[in-house]
Amino acid sequence: MSTLLKNGTVIDYASKTEKKLDLLIENDKISKIAENIEVSADKVIDCSGLYIMPGMVDMHCHLREPGGEHKETIETGSKSAVAGGFTTICPMPNTNPTPDSAIVLEKIITEAKRVNLCNVLPFSSVTKGEKGEELVDFKTQLEAGAIAFSDDGMPVENAAMIRKAMIEANKLGSFISEHCEEKSVSSGAINAGEIAEKLGVGGVLPEAEEIMASRDIVIAETNSLHTHICHISTKTSVDMIRSAKQRGVKVTCETCPHYYSFTVEEVLKSDVNAKMNPPLREEKDKKAIIEGIKDGTIDCIITDHAPHAEEEKAKGLAKAPNGIIGFETALGATITNLVEPGHISYLDMVRVMSYNPSKLLGIDRGEIAEGKVADLTIFNPNEEYVYLKENIVSKSKNTPWINKTLKGKVKYTLVSGRVVYEKIQ
Numbered sequence: 001m002s003t004l005l006k007n008g009t010v011i012d013y014a015s016k017t018e019k020k021l022d023l024l025i026e027n028d029k030i031s032k033i034a035e036n037i038e039v040s041a042d043k044v045i046d047c048s049g050l051y052i053m054p055g056m057v058d059m060h061c062h063l064r065e066p067g068g069e070h071k072e073t074i075e076t077g078s079k080s081a082v083a084g085g086f087t088t089i090c091p092m093p094n095t096n097p098t099p100d101s102a103i104v105l106e107k108i109i110t111e112a113k114r115v116n117l118c119n120v121l122p123f124s125s126v127t128k129g130e131k132g133e134e135l136v137d138f139k140t141q142l143e144a145g146a147i148a149f150s151d152d153g154m155p156v157e158n159a160a161m162i163r164k165a166m167i168e169a170n171k172l173g174s175f176i177s178e179h180c181e182e183k184s185v186s187s188g189a190i191n192a193g194e195i196a197e198k199l200g201v202g203g204v205l206p207e208a209e210e211i212m213a214s215r216d217i218v219i220a221e222t223n224s225l226h227t228h229i230c231h232i233s234t235k236t237s238v239d240m241i242r243s244a245k246q247r248g249v250k251v252t253c254e255t256c257p258h259y260y261s262f263t264v265e266e267v268l269k270s271d272v273n274a275k276m277n278p279p280l281r282e283e284k285d286k287k288a289i290i291e292g293i294k295d296g297t298i299d300c301i302i303t304d305h306a307p308h309a310e311e312e313k314a315k316g317l318a319k320a321p322n323g324i325i326g327f328e329t330a331l332g333a334t335i336t337n338l339v340e341p342g343h344i345s346y347l348d349m350v351r352v353m354s355y356n357p358s359k360l361l362g363i364d365r366g367e368i369a370e371g372k373v374a375d376l377t378i379f380n381p382n383e384e385y386v387y388l389k390e391n392i393v394s395k396s397k398n399t400p401w402i403n404k405t406l407k408g409k410v411k412y413t414l415v416s417g418r419v420v421y422e423k424i425q
Contacts, residue, residue, distance in 0.1 A: 003044075005023040008021070008048075014368075017368070020035070033370055053353075055377050057366060059302055061327070065077075082117050085421075087415045088357075088358075091108070177230055206233075233255070238298070241253050254301065273400045293352060299357075331410060379408055385405070
């Protein structure tokens with residue numbers, strides 16, 4: 001099977017390419033890149049006016065299966081992911097049962113292969129049942145197919161245990177992706193401050209994130225270990241990580257589109273659909289997140305795609321579960337709120353959404369070059385659209401983006417050379 005992509009603008013961070021080129025794909029790999037390729041191919045796609053980037057990699061999402069299939073399944077989540085241009089996704093382990101054993105991991109991987117839409121690389125939990133009491137068998141989990149380790153949704157509160165986990169994971173060439181939340185100061189519905197007081201709900205202190213992030217940085221620095229900090233949301237977190245990197249600490253981190261697109265004021269408009277953990281913060285935090293992406297302090301943009309059923313979100317701001325869906329809006333939100341205002345370039349976007357996540361995960365993706373696997377995201381950078389609830393592919397609809405205008409529309413998603421998503425209109 002051969003596919004020829006004609007007249008598209010290739011954006012590749014690894015080679016610093018931003019140029020109109022043709023790509024010839026044979027079977028699952030890119031076989032030729034040139035300004036004009038004239039061959040007979042099984043499928044020809046005219047990419048005039050479109051950009052071609054390495055397939056986006058989301059190293060932090062939630063598919064809910066097993067145990068939460070009423071919110072999302074591996075199949076519905078994969079469909080949502082490829083509609084958003086993601087070719088590789090990494091589901092977090094807060095499922096029921098927890099993927100703390102090879103048996104559960106293998107079931108997830110088997111189902112993802114059956115669905116056969118995008119690459120699904122699951123995280124193993126750090127502790128059994130995410131209870132923070134007993135570490136998993138790191139070697140066995142990696143051999144079973146775990147991409148890395150996290151107790152996302154539940155912080156590993158015991159410092160001795162997370163230290164031991166970091167050492168063990170690093171020894172095996174892996175890492176811990178740490179959900180940083182100091183529980184003693186994190187109870188609440190939204191960010192602590194005037195809006196929480198106005199709405200009469202508990203406020204989550206920013207220190208909840210910052211205290212535990214600082215703990216993990218100290219452990220990483222003292223022991224020369226790599227640690228990865230999940231979904232950072234505050235100015236202090238950005239400042240701490242920037243300073244640590246300047247000292248040579250092996251710390252990496254990620255953030256989400258909602259933290260550079262919204263502030264806590266969005267809760268007044270979207271109510272429970274703007275409730276997540278960590279919560280939306282203040283304007284100073286939003287600006288710091290943008291600056292952190294610009295200067296490389298923040299390594300990756302992830303979605304933290306977190307589906308919930310409507311009846312669950314209908315419980316009100318104080319009781320509704322945290323989380324919003326994000327696969328289908330990540331590209332548009334990034335173009336609209338980072339690229340279009342001039343904060344970052346398209347090359348920078350590829351760096352944080354494709355190249356860096358691939359390098360962190362140790363997968364051979366995130367680049368467009370001859371001989372590389374043809375995982376590609378093809379989008380129209382100029383197409384504006386209103387994100388409508390009825391057009392959402394995910395099984396759940398909990399998002400603050402409904403009825404908002406975004407710029408940048410995914411037109412095709414290719415995984416291993418196969419067109420797995422196509423949106424002509």
